[in-house]
Amino acid sequence: MKKVAGIRFKRPGKIYYFDFGDLNLEAGMNVIVDTAMGEEYGEVIFPAKEVSEENITEPLKKVIRIANEKDKKMLKEFKSKEKEAFKICSEKIKKHELPMKLVDVEYKYDGSKVIFYFTAEGRIDFRELVKDLAAVFRTRIELRQIGVRDEVKRMGGNGICGRQLCCCSFLSNFETVSIKMAKEQNISLNPSKISGNCGRLMCCLKYEEEVYLEKAKRLPKIGAIVKSEEGTGEVVAVETLKEIIRVKYQDGEDVFYKKHNVKDLVVIKDAQEDDSIVVENEEDLEELEKLEKLEKADKNNQEEDI
Numbered sequence: 001m002k003k004v005a006g007i008r009f010k011r012p013g014k015i016y017y018f019d020f021g022d023l024n025l026e027a028g029m030n031v032i033v034d035t036a037m038g039e040e041y042g043e044v045i046f047p048a049k050e051v052s053e054e055n056i057t058e059p060l061k062k063v064i065r066i067a068n069e070k071d072k073k074m075l076k077e078f079k080s081k082e083k084e085a086f087k088i089c090s091e092k093i094k095k096h097e098l099p100m101k102l103v104d105v106e107y108k109y110d111g112s113k114v115i116f117y118f119t120a121e122g123r124i125d126f127r128e129l130v131k132d133l134a135a136v137f138r139t140r141i142e143l144r145q146i147g148v149r150d151e152v153k154r155m156g157g158n159g160i161c162g163r164q165l166c167c168c169s170f171l172s173n174f175e176t177v178s179i180k181m182a183k184e185q186n187i188s189l190n191p192s193k194i195s196g197n198c199g200r201l202m203c204c205l206k207y208e209e210e211v212y213l214e215k216a217k218r219l220p221k222i223g224a225i226v227k228s229e230e231g232t233g234e235v236v237a238v239e240t241l242k243e244i245i246r247v248k249y250q251d252g253e254d255v256f257y258k259k260h261n262v263k264d265l266v267v268i269k270d271a272q273e274d275d276s277i278v279v280e281n282e283e284d285l286e287e288l289e290k291l292e293k294l295e296k297a298d299k300n301n302q303e304e305d306i
Helices: 069-079 082-096 127-137 148-155 179-184 209-216 282-301
Strands: 002-008 015-018 030-035 038-051 063-066 101-107 113-119 140-145 225-228 231-239 244-251 254-261 266-269
Touching (some): 030 069, 127 140
Antiparallel strands (some): 231 244
């Protein structure tokens, strides 16, 4: 185990581990830290925490110092220039007729670099654009291509639940989401209902996945043959969280249905897990397959804070 400080560079965002040396840090303090991209201005999330060495990326970078008034003044000064920088860059993109969309602009706290975040369908040759921007801002210029999830995270908004988007409020990392998760949770496989503002599968599909998987291990599958005090029947529906099973019984020509708690059933023959995706129309299926492909592609183009 090793004691480290947890530092975050934007809210919400990932928390990174740093060696804080002899510094007496407190949660909420602003600090200057050494990173692979130079000095950065961050916020202390936890001042001293024991972390297993296998969870630490070596070499562990250091907290240089607690941010002083000069650092804070510079940060505020350069932050105030980001709106104008966005306008200038947008005009330059239009001038060079580049197929890219500017999303955000970020100055380093000391003005030593300006980062322009953009989205685009493919790779962009922006060398001439960089030259123009460097001539205007007279500092280091970085153009960073990001995915649509990161775009929405930076722009903000509300989800269909009416609350602020998870990626804008607390999510520090994007997890891989799949259509199978929606199926396991008995959610309608309608692309418009399971995709978020970014046009990708909703992050919240991931939240209860472990619970559903754990419960599914001890619940019979649809199509299983079970026995209860009513007799022998076939499972036609499963309420996973409540562990309630709906069973179809046949008594001669009479067919009836009844719900049971799983503990009141004996599984005679379980069914094979059905991995097929069933939708109402071909258009929905095509859209779902497209979402799956985009999900995999986005993992290669996610924004890293540091």
